Amino acid sequence: MTRQQVLDLYFMDARSKLIDIAAFMDRLERSSGEEDFRMKAFREALSQLGPAGADNARQVLLKFSDPTLEPIAVAPGKGACGAWPG
Amino acid sequence: MRYIEPHAHMVSRVTDDYTRMRLAGCEAVCEPAFWAGFDRNSAEGFYDYFCQLTEHEPKRAAKFGLPHFSWLCINSKEAENTALAAEVVALLPRFIDKPNVLGIGEIGLNKNTRNELKVLEMQIDFAARHNQLILVHTPHLEDKLKGTRLILDALKQHPRIQPGHVIIDHVEEHTIRLVLDAGMWAGMTLYPESKCTPARAIDMVETCGVDRVWLNSACDWGVSDPLAVPKTALEMQRRTHSAEMIDRFIYQNPLKFLSQSPHFRLPGISKL
Numbered sequence: 001m002t003r004q005q006v007l008d009l010y011f012m013d014a015r016s017k018l019i020d021i022a023a024f025m026d027r028l029e030r031s032s033g034e035e036d037f038r039m040k041a042f043r044e045a046l047s048q049l050g051p052a053g054a055d056n057a058r059q060v061l062l063k064f065s066d067p068t069l070e071p072i073a074v075a076p077g078k079g080a081c082g083a084w085p086g
Numbered sequence: 087m088r089y090i091e092p093h094a095h096m097v098s099r100v101t102d103d104y105t106r107m108r109l110a111g112c113e114a115v116c117e118p119a120f121w122a123g124f125d126r127n128s129a130e131g132f133y134d135y136f137c138q139l140t141e142h143e144p145k146r147a148a149k150f151g152l153p154h155f156s157w158l159c160i161n162s163k164e165a166e167n168t169a170l171a172a173e174v175v176a177l178l179p180r181f182i183d184k185p186n187v188l189g190i191g192e193i194g195l196n197k198n199t200r201n202e203l204k205v206l207e208m209q210i211d212f213a214a215r216h217n218q219l220i221l222v223h224t225p226h227l228e229d230k231l232k233g234t235r236l237i238l239d240a241l242k243q244h245p246r247i248q249p250g251h252v253i254i255d256h257v258e259e260h261t262i263r264l265v266l267d268a269g270m271w272a273g274m275t276l277y278p279e280s281k282c283t284p285a286r287a288i289d290m291v292e293t294c295g296v297d298r299v300w301l302n303s304a305c306d307w308g309v310s311d312p313l314a315v316p317k318t319a320l321e322m323q324r325r326t327h328s329a330e331m332i333d334r335f336i337y338q339n340p341l342k343f344l345s346q347s348p349h350f351r352l353p354g355i356s357k358l
Contacts, residue, residue, distance in 0.1 A: 001325055009324060010285065057286065061260040065231035066198070075197035078163050080227035 021046075041083040087111040089315050089336040092344065093192075093221070093255060093273060093302035095120055096154070097143055103305070103312040104150035110316040113337070114352055115147060116344065118157040118192035118221050123307055125164055129173035132160065136177065140184040153352060155344070157191035157221050158182065165196070165205035175212055182216060188347040189213065191221025192255060195233040198225060207240055214246035219347050221273075222254045224261065226280065234261040238268050253343060255302070256281055262294055271343055275304045276314035284318035288325060291335060300340045 001009075028039065045063035049056055066084040088111045096104070096117050107115065117139060126132060139156040147154035158181050160174040181187060190213040195202045213220045220241075225233035237254065241247050249269030257265055257272045258281065265272040272294075274287040282290075287301060303314035311317070315336055322332045344350040 005326075057289070058259040061258055062231070064228050065260065066228050068232060069235060071198055071200045071203050071236065073200060075166060075199045075202075078196060080197075080225065080229050082227045084228040 037085045038081065038083040087316060087319055087336075088113050088333070089319065090340040090344070091115045091303060091312075091315055092253075092300050092340040093118060093275065093304045094312060095304070095306035096147065097138055098307035099305060099312060101146070101150070104147060104152055107312055108150050108152055110313055112152060112316075114153045114155065114344075114350075116155045116157065116188060116340075117143065118223075119159050119161060120192055120223075120306065121161045121163040129170065129177060132174045133177055136181045140181055140186055144186050155186045155188050155350060157188055159190050159193045159209055160205065161192060162194045162196040162202050162206065162223060162225075165202045166199065168201050168204055171205040171208065175208055178212060179216075182218065185349055188344060188350055189219030189221060189251075191219075191253075192223035193220065194223035194255075195225050195237060196223075196229070198229055198233050198236060203236060203240065206237065207244075210240060210244050210247065214244055218251075219343075220247070220252045222252065224254060224256045226256075230256070230258065231260055234264055238264060238270075241270070242268065250298075251346060253300070256304070257290075258282055259286070259290060262290055262299075266294060266298060271298045271300065273300050273302055275302055276311070276318060277304070278309055278311060284314070284321040287318055288322055288327075296331065296335055296339070298339070298343075299335070300343065301336055 028035070041064050045060040048054065048059045048063065064083045091107060091112050091114070094115050094117060096115060119135065119139060122135070136158055139158065143156070144154040158178055160171045165171050190209055193206055193209045195206060210220065222237055224230050224237065234254065241252060250271070253271040253273050254265040255273035256275045262272050274290060275281045276284060276287060291299060301315050301318060303310060303312055305312040305314070319332050319336055322335070
């Protein structure tokens with residue numbers, strides 16, 4: 001597809017999601033208390049976006065991922081929270 | 087349009103889903119054993135579940151003209167209790183020769199613990215000794231990268247595992263190349279809130295190629311869509327992919343992988 005075709009198909013959807021992210025960050029800013037490790041990873045991932053050839057989706061996923069290789073002794077629970085606490 | 091749904095938890099779905107899948111062009115559905123949303127207390131609970139997957143659900147699907155196949159295992163979310171896991175694995179020989187059983191799955195990891203890894207290795211060994219195909223679940227979100235690496239290491243270390251007999255499911259942009267480079271198949275799972283969207287799945291096909299990849303909904307009791315595969319096919323049409331390319335991705339590829347099991351037979355289709 002040409003870039004024009006990609007823009008025609010996906011621009012409005014991406015625009016909507018970008019505004020959702022902006023509103024989420026505003027909401028967080030208005031709220032009280034401290035952020036945690038999830039927002040640190042989120043901000044780092046955001047900073048990765050943009051440069052040509054940046055492999056954006058993969059880089060964002062890596063920012064949220066556990067980079068270690070050693071199995072853990074005991075699971076803290078069954079679920080995942082979306083970001084590695086470190 | 088025709089497609090194969092290679093990963094769907096139909097015991098959690100209503101009969102309307104069978105009707106809608108059939109209307110959308112589904113020609114076969116494959117159901118891996120998974121977590122029920124709660125931990126089972128005994129191996130007997132798994133025995134009943136395996137009966138459901140091999141006897142009862144195929145009959146329910148047949149009422150809608152849909153061939154139903156299954157995969158059997160103890161899933162990673164219930165693998166912390168290694169003694170229970172060993173009891174469940176001991177049940178498998180009683181079921182693997184049932185006519186709709188394709189192999190061992192969905193085994194894998196959840197939180198990447200030592201016990202999960204032990205149970206994974208136990209089931210990899212079982213599959214190798216019984217010449218079974220393997221379907222692997224990779225962990226969620228932040229645990230996926232590490233889990234995928236550990237799973238690939240475990241599979242590579244077993245001397246009798248043939249990479250072409252293994253499908254690693256739920257890949258995303260940061261794990262798909264690890265899987266394909268290991269010579270295994272990669273499954274993309276379409277979930278509304280996690281894993282992968284139709285647009286991203288097509289992105290991965292466009293960047294990594296259509297060899298050794300398939301697409302599934304993994305619909306279950308959670309937020310999921312049993313029509314995610316045909317909806318992605320429509321998205322591919324919007325992106326001007328050819329009918330041949332779409333057919334290869336959603337029908338011929340799963341047919342090719344699954345036909346490695348002698349139990350996978352579709353009406354009117356001879357073995358590949």
